[in-house]
Amino acid sequence: MTRLFSFLSSLTFPHGVHPPEFKEATRDQAIRRLPFAPRMIIPLQQHFGEPAIPLVRPQQEVVRGQPIAVANGDLSVAMHAPVTGTVEGIQLMPTARGPKSEAIVIRTLAADSQVVRWGTPRDVNSLSSAGIIQAVQAAGLVGLGGAAFPTHKKLEVPAGHPIDTLVVNGCECEPYLTADHRIMLEHTATLLLGIRLAMRALKAQRAVIGVEDNKLDAVAALRACLSPHDPISVQTVRTKYPQGSEKLLIKALLKREVPSGGYPYQIGVVVNNVSTLSQMGELLPNGQGIIERVVTVAGPGVKKPGNYRVPIGTPLRYLLEQVGYAGDASHIILGGPMMGNTVASLDVPVTKGVSGVIVLPELATQSKPAGKTHPCIRCGRCLEACPVNLNPCELGRLAVKREYAMMQARFHLHDCFECGCCSYVCPSNIPLVQYFRIAKSVNRERLL
Ligand code: SF4
Ligand code: SF4
CATH class of the missing domain: 3.40.50.11540 (NADH-ubiquinone oxidoreductase 51kDa subunit)
Known part of the structure; x- marks a missing residue:
């Protein structure tokens, strides 16, 4: 309608x-809730900036909502316990992008009602x-x-x-x-x-x-x-x-x-x-801190698609079990299919920035083309799609030759915000946005 x-x-x-x-x-x-996972993984860095500093120690009991880490400086934020339970440890755990990072792991107290017990109304x-x-x-x-x-x-x-x-x-x-x-x-x-x-x-x-x-x-x-x-x-x-x-x-x-x-x-x-x-x-x-967020869980592989209020730290494996998905991590995207990222493992948790967990067996609309890549046919579709008037075709040609500095100096690579429109329309399946991400990260490192 x-x-x-x-x-x-x-x-x-x-x-x-x-x-x-x-x-x-x-x-x-309507937004729904799921049962609490038996074990929560709360990465100390799930935001842009410095990782938070832990306030808890192994074996310490925590209640839902309690601060468990403080901001480390101005460009950092606090963390709060998503469940009532016991701190199992502060250890290196898998992250969505691959490398492990430090996280507070909490064993959920199964018998608890999990009402929020921390907060000072103001x-x-x-x-x-x-x-x-x-x-x-x-x-x-x-x-x-x-x-x-x-x-x-x-x-x-x-x-x-x-x-x-x-x-x-x-x-x-x-x-x-x-x-x-x-x-x-x-x-x-x-x-x-x-x-x-x-x-x-x-x-x-x-x-x-x-x-x-x-x-x-x-x-x-x-x-x-x-x-x-x-x-x-x-x-x-x-x-x-x-x-x-x-x-x-x-x-x-x-x-x-x-x-x-x-x-x-x-x-x-x-x-x-x-x-x-x-x-x-x-x-x-x-006077409370963020301990959960609404996440869209959807895609052809999901039996019970919906919007769920998910505690921060819930492992993806547990979340996907609850919605009836039994596959592996190979087709899971965090965020939306155009700008989101694939995950390396189902052991990674839902963090504050995860707006969606999408299962896409076909990767049909993703900006990362699934098929074979062919040579550019100069059709110009990428130029018509780019919302900031860049020349993705030319940028792609320079990326293949690793002319990253030239991409920046003459073709305004810094204005690319990695929306993926160019890759999405490219009939040759050229992974343009992936090229641009690599080029931008190389240029950033050169500046350091
Ligand atoms: S990814 Fe970059 S170059 Fe491609 S359409 Fe988006 S802004 Fe333009
Ligand atoms: S859309 Fe693809 S094939 Fe067409 S000009 Fe751009 S890069 Fe070349």
Whole structure:
């Protein structure tokens, strides 16, 4: 029904792609809970920045919600116990990308009710801007859309850059993912409170929530809670990938351009996503930290697809067993199929940045082509798809010759945000975005 009205929104950005949505299996189901896993793995580094410092020792008993690690400096956040149980150890454990990293392992107390027993309720109305930012860091909040950048650092804008608008990202443009959609429908009040707190922290006069026009029920739910003079407004944007990229969303909603290589705060804007702000509205009044998040679990291999409230630290193997998937790790993607990453092992846990666990036997819509690679036929489709007007064809040719410095100097590689549109449309199956990731990481190392 909602797709019938998708022509309503003309707000968008140039280029991009329209992969099949595959959202039907989960978007109309309420968020559910699963039983607690017997063993939780909480990596000390599950955010951009420095790993947190453990506060607990082996054999120590912890209760659900208790702080178990503190932020290590400004670019770091706290961790909290996702279950009541006993610390088994602090040890090297597998991560989604392969190399092991230090994690606090907690054995869940099976007999416990697992109610949250930690937290000091506070009057958020009396918090100053600095007080809100401090509380956000103590709550361990990071960008839950996938970036896992510490949220307090986003709210702490460098001096001399006044913010007039908070843009709230409710696009969820990746195929399969519907967690943000359900949050807008089911947690509307906490989301709006989180937005108001973020506006106060930023001293922003207004907030605009951008929602793709395939979620008109969420638009209606949000608008029903806002008065005509509210500084928060809701705008539909066209359903198109990658509409949720922050620079493209700003362009669509505000007609402002973030400078090449720059940040949104330089043009008076900060962007946060719906899941993050909803958690802010839920946790700050209760003086609690983040211990769980909503994750879309879906894909052809999943018997019980849906949106689940999953404790941070739940091993993927356990989560997938609960939803009826019996395969191995070879076709699991964390996040959405366009920008998400495959996992090396099912022993890795759900971390704060995991918005989806998608099982894709065919890898049908992924930006990493599954078939054989052929020579470039100069068809130009990648140029038509690139939302930031790069020349992926030429960049790909230089990448094969390892001309990484030239890619940067003459073809603006730094503006590539790895959306995967070019790989997705390439008829020759050239893994362009993988080339660009390698080139960017080599260039970064050369600068060190
Ligand atoms: S991955 Fe980079 S080059 Fe390819 S379409 Fe996206 S922004 Fe453009
Ligand atoms: S889409 Fe692929 S084949 Fe076509 S020009 Fe780009 S790289 Fe070459």
